[in-house]
Structure formats: structure tokens, C-alpha cells
Amino acid sequence: xxxxxxxxxxxxxxxxxxxxxxxxxxxxxxxxxxxxxxxxxxxxxxxxxxxxxxxxxxxxxxxxxxxxxxxxxxxxxxxxxxxxxxxxxxxxxxxxxxxxxxxxxxxxxxxxxxxxxxxxxxxxxxxxxxxxxxxxxxxxxxxxxxxxxxxxxxxxxxxxxxxxxxxxxxxxxxxxxxxxxxxxxxxxxxxxxxxxxxxxxxxxxxxxxxxxxxxxxxxxxxxxxxxxxxxxxxxxxxxxxxxxxxxxxxxxxxxxxxxxxxxxxxxxxxxxxxxxxxxxxxxxxxxxxxxxxxxxxxxxxxxxxxxxxxxxxxxxxxxxxxxxxxxxxxxxxxxxxxxxxxxxxxxxxxxxxxxxxxxxxxxxxxxxxxxxxxxxxxxxxxxxxxxxxxxxxxxxxxxxxxxxxxxxxxxxxxxxxxxxxxxxxxxxxxxxxxxxxxxxxxxxxxxxxxxxxxxxxxxxxxxxxxxxxxxxxxxxxxxxxxxxxxxxxxxxxxxxxxxxxxxxxxxxxxxxxxxxxxxxxxxxxxxxxxxxxxxxxxxxxxxxxxxxxxxxxxxxxxxxxxxxxxxxxxxxxxxxxxxxxxxxxxxxxxxxxxxxxxxxxxxxxxx
Numbered sequence: 001x002x003x004x005x006x007x008x009x010x011x012x013x014x015x016x017x018x019x020x021x022x023x024x025x026x027x028x029x030x031x032x033x034x035x036x037x038x039x040x041x042x043x044x045x046x047x048x049x050x051x052x053x054x055x056x057x058x059x060x061x062x063x064x065x066x067x068x069x070x071x072x073x074x075x076x077x078x079x080x081x082x083x084x085x086x087x088x089x090x091x092x093x094x095x096x097x098x099x100x101x102x103x104x105x106x107x108x109x110x111x112x113x114x115x116x117x118x119x120x121x122x123x124x125x126x127x128x129x130x131x132x133x134x135x136x137x138x139x140x141x142x143x144x145x146x147x148x149x150x151x152x153x154x155x156x157x158x159x160x161x162x163x164x165x166x167x168x169x170x171x172x173x174x175x176x177x178x179x180x181x182x183x184x185x186x187x188x189x190x191x192x193x194x195x196x197x198x199x200x201x202x203x204x205x206x207x208x209x210x211x212x213x214x215x216x217x218x219x220x221x222x223x224x225x226x227x228x229x230x231x232x233x234x235x236x237x238x239x240x241x242x243x244x245x246x247x248x249x250x251x252x253x254x255x256x257x258x259x260x261x262x263x264x265x266x267x268x269x270x271x272x273x274x275x276x277x278x279x280x281x282x283x284x285x286x287x288x289x290x291x292x293x294x295x296x297x298x299x300x301x302x303x304x305x306x307x308x309x310x311x312x313x314x315x316x317x318x319x320x321x322x323x324x325x326x327x328x329x330x331x332x333x334x335x336x337x338x339x340x341x342x343x344x345x346x347x348x349x350x351x352x353x354x355x356x357x358x359x360x361x362x363x364x365x366x367x368x369x370x371x372x373x374x375x376x377x378x379x380x381x382x383x384x385x386x387x388x389x390x391x392x393x394x395x396x397x398x399x400x401x402x403x404x405x406x407x408x409x410x411x412x413x414x415x416x417x418x419x420x421x422x423x424x425x426x427x428x429x430x431x432x433x434x435x436x437x438x439x440x441x442x443x444x445x446x447x448x449x450x451x452x453x454x455x456x457x458x459x460x461x462x463x464x465x466x467x468x469x470x471x472x473x474x475x476x477x478x479x480x481x482x483x484x485x486x487x488x489x490x491x492x493x494x495x496x497x498x499x500x501x502x503x504x505x506x507x508x509x510x511x512x513x514x515x516x517x518x519x520x521x522x523x524x525x526x527x528x529x530x531x532x533x534x535x536x537x538x539x540x541x542x543x544x545x546x547x548x549x550x551x552x553x554x555x556x557x558x559x560x561x562x563x564x565x566x567x568x569x570x571x572x573x574x575x576x577x578x579x580x581x582x583x584x585x586x587x588x589x590x591x592x593x594x595x596x597x598x599x600x601x602x603x604x605x606x607x
Contacts, residue, residue: 008072012045021049027134034603041606140273144210149222205267264294312539313346338358353390417459431445487531503523507553520569
């Protein structure tokens with residue numbers, strides 16, 4: 001159990017899980033490039049001792065492997081998992097009661113504790129002296145990427161009703177007044193938004209506390225998807241094995257264990273924030289977001305600045321997701337009756353694709369078909385952050401009780417061998433999607449689709465490219481992705497009118513019978529890339545398509561406002577003009593990282 005970030009780093013170094021970067025490194029692109037290379041190699045946590053332009057050392061890749069994340073929380077994970085299981089199944093809590101009772105004293109750690117000593121308020125600094133981490137060439141400035149952002153409900157300011165979230169924060173660039181203003185990028189589904197709305201209604205400015213560092217449990221708590229009204233501070237205490245220590249500074253709540261504290265108030269105006277290289281593998285573009293007027297910046301003696309780097313998954317935030325899933329998986333059946341498991345697919349950036357296994361128990365005396373599954377699917381789309389799912393694929397547990405939801409290819413084979421394309425595609429149009437997803441035609445707006453499958457196998461999936469398939473000249477390089485799924489290169493996308501004409505020509509040339517072996521075809525810019533790896537197929541298909549606009553079908557029809565097709569379904573996953581740019585690395589920066597891997601340098605033998 002760690003009292004500080006430094007405690008954790010000393011423990012990791014003692015166990016060979018941390019390396020010190022002794023060379024001076026540039027926070028402008030170089031530190032992020034080092035992080036990405038070490039993460040990809042499954043390497044250790046990184047302590048940057050000399051950060052150009054800053055007096056503070058920095059640490060990244062703290063949670064870079066599942067093994068290291070479990071090691072960090074090795075003393076408290078069993079407690080948290082046991083409490084989660086008890087909450088999910090209270091009756092089971094009475095089994096092995098003696099074992100469970102030993103965890104009860106840990107519940108005291110869920111109560112925040114006010115401190116007398118205030119080490120975090122010992123020194124003051126300014127925003128420009130923090131490491132100015134810029135991760136990608138087109139980023140609009142430097143960002144905080146591991147902040148813990150605390151707000152209190154203006155109507156119920158109890159600490160146990162506070163919200164601790166993690167939102168990227170732009171600390172330089174654009175129109176921000178240096179050291180006085182920073183950009184707070186919070187998305188439409190975030191708890192801070194509820195507090196901000198209440199403050200605006202009361203004619204007040206919302207006070208915001210930003211913490212950096214502290215025990216690693218505090219960082220993980222900030223991304224924990226807890227129900228609205230339950231404070232992440234309680235979870236932070238449970239996972240840390242130590243109550244959340246705080247002090248009150250001029251009515252701001254301050255984490256006494258943090259390394260840095262930024263205190264401010266949300267201003268009335270919005271300012272452009274971004275661009276920022278984000279976790280879907282594209283830039284999120286510049287948009288107006290709330291501005292924080294900085295009042296004070298504090299730091300503890302020996303403060304260490306934490307950061308992470310996001311980009312096309314997997315990245316370090318992938319580990320957060322996996323760890324959270326391990327802790328919360330037992331809660332899913334309790335909160336969503338009938339739903340056995342869900343898997344937010346990290347290769348797509350989490351929200352674009354959600355897999356689910358449910359129960360189909362309606363009319364058991366008839367041939368099974370999706371009925372109860374649809375009830376469960378709509379419950380999923382109304383539940384917390386799962387509501388951001390764009391493609392929700394759900395199957396019935398009864399058809400294969402042994403299917404592992406984490407085996408993505410097996411899941412796809414199961415679904416597409418059973419789906420009825422005339423009946424089992426259900427669209428939700430003109431709705432909200434993830435703020436970071438640019439597949440819709442405007443920010444926050446897009447569509448969803450539920451693909452449901454239940455019952456006996458309807459087709460034997462093709463495992464070889466179909467012979468004698470004559471396609472129009474503009475469509476080339478047909479490739480097999482996996483059994484039952486083909487990908488095809490199309491002409492560059494111009495606009496939707498042109499796309500409709502192109503897809504009409506294509507569907508006229510694809511026989512209905514092809515769906516007996518290949519029910520899904522994906523139209524892309526580079527079919528060889530998409531077919532090369534499962535991860536490429538997932539990323540391209542589900543981040544570059546908007547269901548309502550980009551799903552077509554052979555002999556498609558609308559009957560009583562229901563869309564279906566008699567032949568293969570086609571997903572147009574070509575890059576569109578309104579999509580955000582792809583993330584690309586700077587070759588010169590990569591050469592500098594290569595030099596650090598040379599003999600006698602800090603990364604020798606690591607990358």
C-alpha cells in the first residue's frame with residue numbers, strides 16, 4: 001500500500017520494473033515517442049530525470065503491462081474484487097463467511113479523511129513550469145493526460161457525492177492566456193457536466209480541483225465507471241488500502257497525497273481546445289470547450305509529474321480498461337438482468353464496438369430467435385458509458401455456453417453464421433455517439449446498430465475467396481478477413497451521393513447467393529492492410545463507419561420502417577472527408593529515440 005507516487009516508484013525500481021532516463025529529453029514529441037516504443041516492447045515504467053524546460057522529473061508507462069498493474073495493486077485487488085462480488089451477489093457473500101468477514105475492516109478506507117498536515121501545499125509553481133508534454137505533431141499544444149479532476153455538486157456539496165474524473169487538459173497553445181487559463185475537455189456523458197450545469201443554473205462558477213500523481217489507486221479511481229452519485233474517492237481509498245486524505249483550501253478540496261494541485265474556476269466563455277491525438281488512432285479536432293481560470297498551482301517536495309500517451313490502441317489506457325473489466329465483470333449480470341458478459345473492444349478504441357452475450361428465454365417452445373436479446377441490447381444502450389456503443393453485437397448464451405467473449409474472431413463467426421440479415425439488424429438513427437468518434441457528420445451526432453443472433457446455424461461460412469465473382473472495375477483486391485467476411489478496395493470516397501451510386505453498382509453485381517458463405521463485406525481504401533491482421537479489420541471497419549450512412553446490402557429493402565437485405569451486408573469503411581486525420585509519427589523524433597537505445601544509453605536492451 002503506497003502513501004505516494006514516489007513510494008510506488010521505489011517499489012517498482014526495487015523489483016526491476018522501472019528504468020531511469022538520465023539523458024535530457026524534450027517534452028515536445030520526444031518523451032511521448034519514447035513512451036510508445038517502450039510500451040510496445042512491454043517495457044518498464046519510465047522515470048525521466050531531466051525534462052527540458054522544467055524543474056520536475058516525469059514518469060510514464062506506470063501501468064504499461066497487466067502484470068505490473070496487478071503487482072502495483074497486489075495487496076488490495078483481492079479486497080476490491082471480493083467486495084464487488086458481494087455487491088453483485090449478496091447471497092453468495094454468506095458463503096465462506098469467515099473469509100469474507102476479514103475484508104469488512106477495509107470498508108473504513110472508503111471514507112475520506114481530513115488531514116492536519118498539508119505537504120502538497122508546501123510549494124507553489126506555475127503551469128508553464130510543468131513538463132509541457134506534446135504527444136503528436138498536430139497537437140494544439142501541451143496537455144495533461146493523467147489528471148484527476150474533482151468537482152462537487154453545487155446542490156449537495158458532500159464529499160461523498162463529489163465526482164473525480166479524468167479529462168484531458170490543454171495547458172498551452174491556442175488562445176489560452178499562459179499560466180492563467182487552461183482548457184478542460186469533458187465529454188457529454190461525464191459527471192462533471194452535471195455539476196457544471198447545476199452551477200450555471202444557480203449563476204455560480206464551478207470550482208475545480210485538479211490533482212496529478214499521488215498513490216496509483218487515485219489515478220485508476222478517476223477512470224472508474226461508477227454510478228452517478230457515488231464518489232470515486234471511496235473507491236480510491238479501497239483500492240489504495242488507505243483512506244483518501246484531503247484538506248480544504250479556500251473551499252477547494254485538495255488531495256493531500258497528490259504531487260501537484262491546480263485550483264481554478266470554470267469561466268463562462270468557451271475557447272477552442274485541441275487538436276489532440278486521441279485513443280481511437282485519429283486526432284480529435286479543435287472545438288470549443290470550457291476554460292478553467294487558474295488560481296493556484298501547488299506541489300509537494302520532490303514532486304513527480306505523471307503522464308501517459310494515447311493513440312491507436314493498444315496503448316497504456318488499454319491496461320486501465322482490462323483492469324477495470326476484471327474488477328467489475330461480476331456486476332454486469334446484477335445491473336443488466338439477462339446479460340452474461342460484455343466486451344468493449346479495445347482495438348476499435350472501446351466505444352465503436354461492443355460485444356455482448358445475453359439470454360434468449362422467450363418462447364422456449366419455438367425455434368429460438370432474437371427477442372429477449374433485443375430487450376437486453378436496449379438496456380445496455382441505456383447503461384452508463386456502455387450507452388456510447390456504436391455497433392452492439394449480441395448473441396444468445398444458449399447457442400454456445402462455452403463461447404469466450406474475449407475470443408473476438410470466434411464471436412464474429414458465431415454471430416454471422418446465425419444472423420438473419422432480413423430481420424436481425426436494428427438501427428438507432430439521429431442519436432449521440434462518442435465525442436471522439438468522427439464517423440458521424442457532426443460532433444457528438446451519429447447512429448447505432450444492434451446486430452442480434454440467436455438460434456441454429458443458418459450458413460456454413462466461406463473460408464476461400466469466391467471464384468468467378470465479377471466486380472465492377474473500380475472495385476479490386478478482394479481479400480478474406482476471416483471465415484464469412486471479405487474486404488474489398490473501392491475508389492476514394494468523394495461524397496455520399498457518389499457513394500450511393502457506387503454501392504448501387506456494386507450490389508447489383510454481387511449475387512444474393514454469396515451471403516450463404518459471406519454475409520459481411522467491408523469496403524475499404526486498402527484491403528490488403530485490413531486483411532493482414534484482425535486488429536486492422538476491427539480498427540478500420542468500426543472507427544470509419546457510421547451505421548445509418550455506411551451500411552448497405554445486396555437487395556436491401558425497407559418494410560414497415562425496418563431495413564434489411566436478402567444478400568450480403570456491406571459496410572463502407574473508407575475514409576471520408578469529414579473524418580479526423582490519422583495519427584502519424586515524426587521520423588526525426590523516431591531517430592532520436594533510436595539513439596537512446598544505443599549502447600551506453602538509458603534504453604539499451606529495452607527497445
